[in-house]
Amino acid sequence: MSAAQASQHFDEEHDVVVVGSGAGGMAAALTAAHHGLDVLVIEKTDSIGGSTAVSGGAVWIPMNPHSREVGVEDSREAVLAYLQAILGNRMRRDMIDAFLDAGPRMVSFMESNTALRFVPRAVSPDYQSNLEGASTGGRTIDPAPFDGRELGENFNLLRNPIAEFLVFGGMMVGRKDIDSLLGIRSSWANFRDSTKLLLRYGLDRLRYPRGTRLLMGNALAGRLLKSALDRKIPLRTRTAAAKLLLDGPRVVGLEVERDGLISRIGARRGVVLATGGFPANAAMQADMLPHADQHYSMAPIGNTGDGLKLAREAGASIETDNVGNAFWTPVSVMRDRDGRDIRFPHLILDRQKPGVIAVNHAGRRFVNEAISYHEFVEAMHRAHESEPTIPAYLVCDASFLRNYGLGLVRPAARSLSRFLDSGYLVAANTVAELARKLGVDAVNLAASVAQMNQAAASGHDPAFGKGSTAYNRYLGDPAHQPNPCLGPIETPPFYAVRVFPGDIGTAAGLKTDAKARVLDDERRPIPGLFASGNDMNSIMAGAYPGAGITLGPALTFGYIAGLELANATQDEAQP
Incomplete structure (x- = not known):
C-alpha cells in the first residue's frame, strides 16, 4: 500500500x-x-x-x-x-x-x-x-x-514541579531564595527579598493553586x-x-x-x-538497571518506555554499549502517614556540606560525599560488590541538621516528629546508639566519624578527598573554613537517613x-x-x-x- x-x-x-x-x-x-x-x-x-x-x-x-x-x-x-x-x-x-x-x-x-x-x-x-x-x-x-501568569488559563496545563521542592505548599525557590528566607532576620537585604517573595506568593494563592513565579x-x-x-x-x-x-x-x-x-x-x-x-517501566528497569528491586526513579510515572517500544516494533535498535543505562542519583524514601512514598533526590543540598558522611552497612565510608549525584550512585554500585552498600546511610549531627537539613528535613525545621515517627530520620544520643538503630557496625562507624572529625580539623580528607575539587567546593559552604566541605560530627543528637540508588532519567x-x-x-x-x-x-x-x-x-x-x-x-x- x-x-x-x-x-x-x-x-x-x-x-x-x-x-x-x-x-x-x-x-x-x-x-x-x-x-x-x-x-x-x-x-x-x-x-x-x-x-x-x-x-x-x-x-x-x-x-x-x-x-x-x-x-x-x-x-x-x-x-x-x-x-x-x-x-x-x-x-x-x-x-x-x-x-x-x-x-x-x-x-x-x-x-x-x-x-x-x-x-x-x-x-x-x-x-x-x-x-x-x-x-x-x-x-x-x-x-x-518565568511568570506563569503569562500562560493565562493554560497555567494549570503545565506539569507541577516535585512537591517536596516547594515551600509553603506551592512556592518555588532557588538557592539564593533559600539563603534569604533562612537569613530573613540577619540583614535588610534578606528581609526585603524574602518579603517580596512572600507577598508575591500570597497574591498568587488568591487566584492559582500554586505560585506562578517559575524557576528551574x-x-x-x-x-x-x-x-x-x-x-x-x-x-x-x-x-x-x-x-x-x-x-x-x-x-x-x-x-x-x-x-x-x-x-x-x-x-x-x-x-x-x-x-x-x-524510568517508570518495571520490566525494562529489571532488564537494564542494576539492583532494580532497590532502585527509585524521580522521573514522572508516565515515562514507561513507550517511544522505545513503538520504535522497536518498527525495526529500531536500542543502544547497549553505555557505561550505565540511567542518570543516577541517591534517593531517600519516606512512607508518609497517608501511606504515600515520598522520594527525595540528594542532588546538591546536603551531601556536599561540612559535617556529613556516607557509610555502608559495615559502617565504613565508601565515597567522596561531595562528588556528583551520578558518581555517588556509581560508587554505591561498586562498593556493594564487596560490602553491603544498598542502602547506604548519610550520617550527621544536630548542628548539621539545623544548618543544612538532610533530605526531606529542611534546615531549622521546627519539628522532626513526622520524620522520626515514619522512620525516615533515625536519631540517637550517641554514635554507638545510632549504629545499633541502623544495624551497622558500631566500631567502624565510630572510627569513620573520628576520621571525619580529624579531616575537618586539618581541612584535608586523606581517605576520599572531599572538598578537593572545584566542583566539590562549589556546592560546599563557602563560609566554612578551611574546607567548605569538611566539618565535624560531634554535637548530639546524631542523625541518619537511608539512601538508595535511583535515577533522574534513563x-x-x-x-x-x-x-x-x-x-x-x-x-x-x-x-x-x-x-x-x-x-x-x-x-x-x-x-x-x-x-x-x-x-x-x-x-x-x-x-x-x-x-x-x-x-x-x-x-x-x-x-
Whole structure:
C-alpha cells in the first residue's frame, strides 16, 4: 500500500507528529513549526512538560552565546579533551560534533523565535573538574525565571514541579531564595527579598493553586509551553501513541488512543519520539538497571518506555554499549502517614556540606560525599560488590541538621516528629546508639566519624578527598573554613537517613544518527522516524560530565530533528 493509499485511512493528517511534551519534543515541534510545517504534539498524561518540568532545568551547551557575558572563553578543543577523558572509546564523534555545532545555534534560534530565555552561570564547574578540558563556568545555562501568569488559563496545563521542592505548599525557590528566607532576620537585604517573595506568593494563592513565579525546569517547560501556544501548535493531552504506521520501511503516521478510542493520524514528514525513556517501566528497569528491586526513579510515572517500544516494533535498535543505562542519583524514601512514598533526590543540598558522611552497612565510608549525584550512585554500585552498600546511610549531627537539613528535613525545621515517627530520620544520643538503630557496625562507624572529625580539623580528607575539587567546593559552604566541605560530627543528637540508588532519567535509548534519525539493527535510518530527549540514547553514553547534559542534548537534537523535517539548513534556521 502506498503512502497516498495509506493516507485515505487516516482520521487526520499533519506534517509532523511529536510524541511527548518535554524539552526534546517541544524543541522539535517549535523548530518545525517555525519553518512552516503543520505540527501536532500528543502527550499521554494530562499535563505538559514531561521530565523537563520536574528537573533542575540546567542546560549544558559548550561555547554558547552567553559564555562571554560571564567572562568565559571556551574552545572546541577543550570540550573535546574533557569529553574524551570521560567517554574514552564510547565517544561517538559524529554525535558530539553535531551537538557542539548545533547547540549554540539552537540557543540563538530559540531566544530569537520563541519565549525561551537563558541566563549563564559564571561559576558552575563541570562535574569532573580536575580533568583536562573541564570548565569552571559558562557551559551551563539556566532558563530565566518565568511568570506563569503569562500562560493565562493554560497555567494549570503545565506539569507541577516535585512537591517536596516547594515551600509553603506551592512556592518555588532557588538557592539564593533559600539563603534569604533562612537569613530573613540577619540583614535588610534578606528581609526585603524574602518579603517580596512572600507577598508575591500570597497574591498568587488568591487566584492559582500554586505560585506562578517559575524557576528551574518548570520555567523551561513553561516557556516552551508559552511558545507552542503562541505558535498555535495543537497540544493534545491524555493521548497515548499505540502503534507506528508504516508504508514499507517508512513511518507515515501512528495510531493513538484517547478516552478508549483509537484513531489514525498521518505524518507526511515524520514522527518524533520524545516520550522520556523508560524510568517508570518495571520490566525494562529489571532488564537494564542494576539492583532494580532497590532502585527509585524521580522521573514522572508516565515515562514507561513507550517511544522505545513503538520504535522497536518498527525495526529500531536500542543502544547497549553505555557505561550505565540511567542518570543516577541517591534517593531517600519516606512512607508518609497517608501511606504515600515520598522520594527525595540528594542532588546538591546536603551531601556536599561540612559535617556529613556516607557509610555502608559495615559502617565504613565508601565515597567522596561531595562528588556528583551520578558518581555517588556509581560508587554505591561498586562498593556493594564487596560490602553491603544498598542502602547506604548519610550520617550527621544536630548542628548539621539545623544548618543544612538532610533530605526531606529542611534546615531549622521546627519539628522532626513526622520524620522520626515514619522512620525516615533515625536519631540517637550517641554514635554507638545510632549504629545499633541502623544495624551497622558500631566500631567502624565510630572510627569513620573520628576520621571525619580529624579531616575537618586539618581541612584535608586523606581517605576520599572531599572538598578537593572545584566542583566539590562549589556546592560546599563557602563560609566554612578551611574546607567548605569538611566539618565535624560531634554535637548530639546524631542523625541518619537511608539512601538508595535511583535515577533522574534513563540514558539507554534508541540508536540515532547525527540528524536525530532513528536507526535500525543495520544502522540504517528508518525513514520518517526521529528521536530526541531520553528516547534517544545519550550522546554521553551513560556518563554525566556536567550540569545539564540531558536537557542540552535534548533541546539540541530536537532542534536538529525539526530542521531535518523541514529540510532546512542550520544557516537557514538563524534569525
